[in-house]
Amino acid sequence: MGCGGFSCSKNWLCALNLLYTLVSLLLIGIAAWGIGFGLISSFRVVGVAVAVGIFLFLIALVGLIGAIKHHQVLLFFYMIILLLVFIIQFSVSCACLTLNKEQQSKLLEVGWNNTNNAKQDIERNLNCCGFQNVSEEDTCLAECSNTRSCHPCAPKIKEYSGMVLRVVGGIGLFFSFTEILGVWLTYRYRNQKDPRANPSAFL
Known part of the structure; x- marks a missing residue:
């Protein structure tokens, strides 16, 4: 069969879903590794990563079963869900890549004020205390708090935030294009007839 045929579409769709399976397991594994080694103590952050x-x-899994069995209903729902995920992920990735420094600062401050466990993780890992000002009243877990030589965390976070947003935005943009490829492959594969099936069967 040529690459435009039934078998080729099926194989590409299976390969794409195996890639998504590996990425999902990697995401769950990284979250478990982070909490296991004490890098992340916020169960909310870990919970979001595991949920995603x-x-x-x-x-x-739905895509893989649908591709193997050429199941019309599963493939239809898979295509719709993947299209919605593409729209959301593409929008978020573009937003990450277009945020300027002022917008980044505002978002970081809002995030800092609304998280407690993540705040402590950042202070411990970056060896800093407070966001804009070092406050002696706050419980700071950084090593520098013992010697009272701490600096605010905002400059250090801003140093990394631009790079992180570019990396996250770039990876998200790349995967969003694989999702639209998955939608196109699924649509095409659904409308192809299995050469091994009964010629009189309705597909």
């Missing part, structure tokens, strides 16, 4: 990983795993 499980969601991606379930989507990949």
Whole structure:
């Protein structure tokens, strides 16, 4: 069969869903590794990462079963969900890549004020205390708090935030294009007839 045929579409769709399965397991593994080694103590952050990983795993599973069995209903729902995920992920990735420094600062400050465990993780890992000002009243877990030589965390976070947003935005943009490829492959594969099926069967 040529690459425009039934088998080729099926194989590409299976390969794409296996890639999504690996990414989902990697996401869950990184979250577990982070909490296991004490890098992340916020269960909310870990919970979000694990939830996204499980969601991606379930989507990949639906796509894989639909591709192997050429199941019209599963493929239809897989295509719709993947299209919605593409729209959301593409929008978020573009937003990450277009945020200027002032917008980044505002978002970082809002995030800092609304998280407690993540705040402590940042202070401990970056060896700083407070966001804009070092406050002696706050419980700071950084090593520098023992010697009272701490600096605010804002400059250090801003140093990394631009790079992190570019990396996250770039990776998200790359995967959003694989999702639209998955939608196109699924649409095409649904409308192809299995050469091994009964010629009189309706597909």
